[in-house]
Amino acid sequence: MRTAYSVDTVRAAERELMARLPEGALMQRAAAGLAAACAGLLTRRRGRVYGARVVLLVGPGDNGGDALYAGARLARRGAGVTAVPMDPERMHAGGLAALRAAGGRVEQAVPQRADLVVDGLLGIGGRGGLRPAGAALAERIPSGVPVVAVDLPSGVDADTGEVAGPAVTADVTVTFGAYKPGLLIDPGASRAGAPHLVDIGLELPEPELEVLQHADVAQLLPEPTASSDKYRRGVVGIVAGSAQYPGAAVLAVAGALRGGAGAVRYVGPAADAVLARYPETLIGPGRVQAWVIGPGLGEGRAGEVADLLAGDAAVLVDADGLRGLDPAVLRARTAPTLLTPHAGEAAALLGVSRESVEAGRLAAVRRLAERYGATVLLKGSTTLVASAGGRPVRVNPTGTPWLATAGSGDVLSGLAGSLLAAGLSGADAGSVAAYLHGLAARRTAGPLLAHQLAEALPAAWQDTTHP
Known part of the structure; x- marks a missing residue:
């Protein structure tokens, strides 16, 4: 499992480690x-480091110092390294001395010919x-030149991914000690390119975020036994x-049939349409371990949502079912509740603009989970799963x-509901469903139809359990 930590947590761990190390060792x-990451990128692109033109964009803090010391290492391997300071009077003194001693130089303008740019402006x-x-x-920054960001x-806001003004777009981000x-x-993730973690020896507590990987999903997936x-x-x-x-009913059933539940x-x-496509579906009321309500429901059916929420089975609420939810009703439930809004639906639940949700996805999903006392899967470019009570938020990587x-969302709801019925918690059902849903999309190259997602789910399941 990949984990990420807040700035305050990382800073505290750095201070603790620096107290035990010689000055400057960290x-x-x-x-x-x-430097190793930059050298690897240069070698892949041009065959060697020697003779490469490297430009360092240098800020006044430790981030700029990291760039300068790395530039000195590259210069000693034969690269031509130029540092361009944001504030010439506030460059890291030790890093600047090391760069100059290795043959690097300082200029006030960004050269327009470069093989690599290192972004060390802000930490x-x-x-x-x-x-x-x-x-x-x-x-x-010259167009087409690869950019490596320092940390x-x-x-980009390290704690939230928000971008509140001009920002660098990197091809690779080399981050130290922990993912942020x-x-x-x-x-922010769209500007980070490929993240590369450098272990610097930090000792860290519980993370802010978790990212499931194949092995984690395989352990959570329900497997039938002989009995x-x-x-x-x-x-x-x-x-x-x-x-x-x-069609929403057909697609939700399609996702559910491939989600691990027995029925x-x-x-x-829409029973006729469902049976025409999936004759194995049971029709009519009966005992269940989990309900999915909302996809394609239309207006005027809030009473059905209220009835299910009053019961003792797990409930997933999506799409039209999310309208007018009462936080007090959800907070009073003891059975698992999973809400699966997209950004527009999340905005309506919070009483804010869609733009504010999309700009601050982490804050939005946490607020929803706390306000409604439920697990929330916030769909979008980065799908997040948050539970009430401060547990780490899950980020879907697929x-x-x-x-x-x-x-697409109807299939996801059926899949997650089936995992709930199979006994997974709201957080596990939501995050595993999002993971498999994303893997299925990857298997369906190019433009896809929602029913293709459902058809690709068994292969995605196999990808995780038999990699």
Whole structure:
């Protein structure tokens, strides 16, 4: 499992480690890892480091010091290294001396010929985007030249991924000691390129974020035993679809049938369409371990949502079912509740603009989980799963932009509901479903239809359990 930590947590761990190390040793560890990553990139692109033209964009803090010391290491390997300071009077003295001793030079303008640019303008403590002097340097990065960010692309908020002003877009981000949330959550994640972690020896407590990987998902997926029958494996009920949207019911059932539960029960007006496609579906009310309600439900059916929430089974609420939810009702529930809004639906639940949710996804999903006392899966460019009570937020690492297609969310809801019925917690069901859903999308190259996602789920399941 990959983990990410807040700036305060990382800073505290750095202070604790520095107290036990010789002065400057931690920066040298970071610089060595940064230089190695830059050298590897140069070697892959041009065959060697010797003769490469490297430009360092240097800020006044330790981030700039890391860049200067790394530049000195590259210069000693024969690269031509030029440092361009954001503030010439505030460059890191030790790093500057090391660079000059290795043959590097300082210039006031960004050279327009380069093989690599190193972004050392702002570190993880930066807030609010680049200031004018830094933005002016970032704007002059030559087009097409790869950019390596030091710890975090300058202008990205390390704790949230928010981008509140001008910011650097990197091809690779070399981060030290731990991943930061801003590297994993959009819009910051889209500017980080490929994150590369350098271990500098930090001792860290519980993380802010978790990112599941194949092995984690494989351990969570339900597996039948010799004594299993369809009822012991769990039954998921689907309340979805309407005269206007019968396809939503079909797609939710499709996701549920491939989600690990033993049986799927459908309740709603689209029974004929569901049975025509999936004759194994049970029709009509009955005992279930989890309900999915909302996809294609239409208006005027809030009473059905209220009835399910008053029961003692796990409930996943999506799409039209999210309208008008009462936080007090959800907080009073003892059974698992999973809400799966997209950004627009999350905005309505919070009473804010969609733009504010998309700009601050981590804050939004945490607020939703606390306000409604439920697990929340916030869909979007970075899908996040948060639970009430301060547990680490899960970030989904799979998927493609082609998932932005009609019916994709219906399949996801059915899949997650089936995992709930099989006994997974809300957080596990949501994060495993998002992971498999994203893997299925990757298997369906190019433009995809929602039903193709459901068809690809068994292969995605196999990818995790038999890699």
